[in-house]
Amino acid sequence: MKSQPRKRWRDIRLRLAATLLAGIGVIGFPSAPLQAQSASSRPPAAPQDAGEDVIRITNVTVPVIVTDQDDRFISKLTKDDFEIYENKKKQKIESFEDKTDLPLFVAILMDTSASIKPKLKFQKEATISFLQTIIRRRKDQALFVTFDSTVQLRQDFTDDTNLLTKAILDVKASGDTALYDAVYRVCEEKMYNVPTPRKIIIIITDGADTSSERTLEEAIEIAQRYEVLIFGISTRNAGFFGTGAGMVSREEDAELQKLCARTGGDVAFPQKVIDLERAFQRIDQAARRYYLLSYEPQDPDTPGFRKIEVRVVTRKNVRIKARDGYFVRRRANSAGS
Numbered sequence: 001m002k003s004q005p006r007k008r009w010r011d012i013r014l015r016l017a018a019t020l021l022a023g024i025g026v027i028g029f030p031s032a033p034l035q036a037q038s039a040s041s042r043p044p045a046a047p048q049d050a051g052e053d054v055i056r057i058t059n060v061t062v063p064v065i066v067t068d069q070d071d072r073f074i075s076k077l078t079k080d081d082f083e084i085y086e087n088k089k090k091q092k093i094e095s096f097e098d099k100t101d102l103p104l105f106v107a108i109l110m111d112t113s114a115s116i117k118p119k120l121k122f123q124k125e126a127t128i129s130f131l132q133t134i135i136r137r138r139k140d141q142a143l144f145v146t147f148d149s150t151v152q153l154r155q156d157f158t159d160d161t162n163l164l165t166k167a168i169l170d171v172k173a174s175g176d177t178a179l180y181d182a183v184y185r186v187c188e189e190k191m192y193n194v195p196t197p198r199k200i201i202i203i204i205t206d207g208a209d210t211s212s213e214r215t216l217e218e219a220i221e222i223a224q225r226y227e228v229l230i231f232g233i234s235t236r237n238a239g240f241f242g243t244g245a246g247m248v249s250r251e252e253d254a255e256l257q258k259l260c261a262r263t264g265g266d267v268a269f270p271q272k273v274i275d276l277e278r279a280f281q282r283i284d285q286a287a288r289r290y291y292l293l294s295y296e297p298q299d300p301d302t303p304g305f306r307k308i309e310v311r312v313v314t315r316k317n318v319r320i321k322a323r324d325g326y327f328v329r330r331r332a333n334s335a336g337s
Helices: 003-021 114-134 161-169 179-191 216-225 251-261 273-288
Strands: 052-054 060-067 082-086 089-091 093-097 105-111 141-147 151-158 199-205 229-234 291-295 304-312 319-321 325-328 330-332
Touching (some): 060 082, 060 304, 082 093, 105 179, 114 273, 151 161, 179 216, 199 251, 216 325, 229 251
Antiparallel strands (some): 052 330, 141 151
16 A cells, blocks of 8 residues: 555656756655746735735644753743733633653755855764654654755655665755745645644755745745744854854844744854754754643734744743744635625
């Protein structure tokens, strides 16, 4: 019974390879290999104008990471320790979970643009080590995507680290940087139906987006829509790669920081190889340990952006990471009214 799906995916990959060899620009997701989308063919990412129905939001789930000032996770919090607000209105917390053993679905998005060449070897080694550590067979899964001028799915979700390792070792660097397109497509095509609240994207990059059709706001909106936490590892200032030094961000990293912070994640700025490994370790800890709050919005019908604020009311000097909101979107009205 399982041989037919495998054969179907293999046939799709072979057709995709043939298309690439024929010289057609393709964004290669085996589940749906597509040509680069034009503006007219892309689905809208933001709320649209009149003549459309509002998609009602009746339940909102918010993963929350709470740490002390030294970035250590604060455990044993309860529902009563939290308050949650939407557009400055306090909401009733309907459910609360503190589970650390749920399945984890991780998408690794690796920058393979031309500027990454001197760093690619180290990125590969650290990523392989991270996946071999974090993925538990028959429980967790990871996929591997590269982005340069195009977005390529190298390995779909699997718990087999050997397949992931082979996919990582095979990549080469060239082209520009379509970071936002990569985030958007992974969320839209891979994360929308993942059967767990623990959905993580890890972006490894040394530069800002230079060639995406999608915008930063579109990437943030779709990640918030599908409740995906995004973590970034910026290798721009990594001194061990011979390209500078420093453990702090620069102006060029502001958009990556915004992308991660607004979805509930964070960005690391490694300077040495050991710092890169530690950055992966911190992401592992954050991905495994967070609280899950949900509420029913008091106003489920008004379209637009809803700002979320989470507070820990029983402790001081804590750091809270959570997505900062979500869009109530519209859909086309088939009746035309």
